[in-house]
Amino acid sequence: DTGVSQDPRHKITKRGQNVTFRCDPISEHNRLYWYRQTLGQGPEFLTYFQNEAQLEKSRLLSDRFSAERPKGSFSTLEIQRTEQGDSAMYLCASSLEDRQETQYFGPGTRLLVL
Amino acid sequence: KQEVTQIPAALSVPEGENLVLNCSFTDSAIYNLQWFRQDPGKGLTSLLLIQSSQREQTSGRLNASLDKSSGRSTLYIAASQPGDSATYLCAVPTSGYSSASKIIFGSGTRLSIRP
Numbered sequence: 001d002t003g004v005s006q007d008p009r010h011k012i013t014k015r016g017q018n019v020t021f022r023c024d025p026i027s028e029h030n031r032l033y034w035y036r037q038t039l040g041q042g043p044e045f046l047t048y049f050q051n052e053a054q055l056e057k058s059r060l061l062s063d064r065f066s067a068e069r070p071k072g073s074f075s076t077l078e079i080q081r082t083e084q085g086d087s088a089m090y091l092c093a094s095s096l097e098d099r100q101e102t103q104y105f106g107p108g109t110r111l112l113v114l
Numbered sequence: 115k116q117e118v119t120q121i122p123a124a125l126s127v128p129e130g131e132n133l134v135l136n137c138s139f140t141d142s143a144i145y146n147l148q149w150f151r152q153d154p155g156k157g158l159t160s161l162l163l164i165q166s167s168q169r170e171q172t173s174g175r176l177n178a179s180l181d182k183s184s185g186r187s188t189l190y191i192a193a194s195q196p197g198d199s200a201t202y203l204c205a206v207p208t209s210g211y212s213s214a215s216k217i218i219f220g221s222g223t224r225l226s227i228r229p
Contacts, residue, residue, distance in 0.1 A: 004157075033216065042118070042203050042219025043158070056216065091157060102148060103217065105158040 004106035006092050012112045013082055020078045021109045025094030032075050033103060034067055035091040036060065043091050049075060050097065082113045116141045116208050120220035128228045129196060135189040135223045137204030142182045149178050149189050150203040152222070158203065162189070196227045 005024045013019050025032045030051050035043035046065070047057045051072035061067075064082075069075040079086055089110050093103040117140045127133055139147070146165050150158040162171045162178040164187070170179040177190040191198060201222040208218050 006157075040221065042205070042221050043217075045208075045216040045218070048216055089155075093158075102160045102163050104160070105150075107157040108155075110155070 004092055004094050004104050006090075006106040006109050008109060009107060010110050010112075012114065014114050015082060015084060017082055018078065018080045019082060019111065020076055021090055021092075021111075022074060022076050023092030023094075023106060024074045025092070026104055027073075028096070029094035029104070030072065030097050031095045031103075032069055033093040033095075034075070034077050035093065037089040037091055037108070038087075046077075079111075082111075084113050087111055087113045116144075116206060116218045118204055118206060118218050118220040120202075120204055120223050122223060123221065124224040124226075126226040126228060127194060129194060131194050132190065132192050133194055133225075135191070135202050135204075135225070137187040137189070137220055139185045139187075139204075139206050139218075142185050144182065144206045146207065147178075147180050147187050148205045148217070149176075149187075150205060150219075152201045152203060154200075161202075191225075194227045196229050199225055199227050201225070 007022045033048040034046040037043040045058050046061050047067050049069040064080045067077045089108045091108045092106045095101045095103045119138045121136045148163045149161045152158050164171045164180040175192040180187045201224045203222045204220040205217040
């Protein structure tokens with residue numbers, strides 16, 4: 001499978017715990033995006049990378065959230081001290097650096113904070 | 115600030131009908147507009163991408179139109195099938211003509227095709 005992959009697909013955690021999600025983009029894509037989606041809503045932008053550089057962060061990305069893309073390939077999204085409001089689907093997407101290119105989305109990681 | 119609205123929020127029609135999903139956006143300075151499909155609990159699949167210079171795009175039974183001046187797009191689905199049941203999302207880049215391409219999504223239209 002040469003698409004975007006995300007791991008894990010599901011995560012249940014207790015409030016206050018830390019969680020980390022991983023995204024592997026399509027191999028030749030230099031842009032990588034993280035979105036969050038709650039029930040009944042469209043995805044909301046969190047942050048994006050061009051190669052290893054994090055170029056933009058949404059105000060939704062509080063200081064409990066951190067994302068990295070250390071070698072410009074896979075990316076991790078960590079949430080510290082999880083809260084019930086963090087429960088959502090976390091989607092990763094990748095694309096080429098071209099305004100005409102669509103973003104290709106992974107299957108998402110569904111997080112439930114109890 | 116760009117806002118994307120989709121109407122209706124949900125739609126249920128019998129199999130075989132032609133249908134139209136609507137999308138509106140507040141800032142007409144967009145570089146492109148995309149329609150995505152999302153199955154329950156799954157990621158997004160890009161259906162059609164319309165560049166700002168285009169008025170429509172077609173893929174099989176799907177046709178998307180774009181009217182930048184009025185801030186509207188429609189997705190037309192011909193001869194609907196139960197397999198078309200999904201949520202359809204409209205999305206536009208937030209940065210106009212810059213190279214940054216984060217996307218603003220509408221809330222989606224949840225479509226159900228009854229056999």
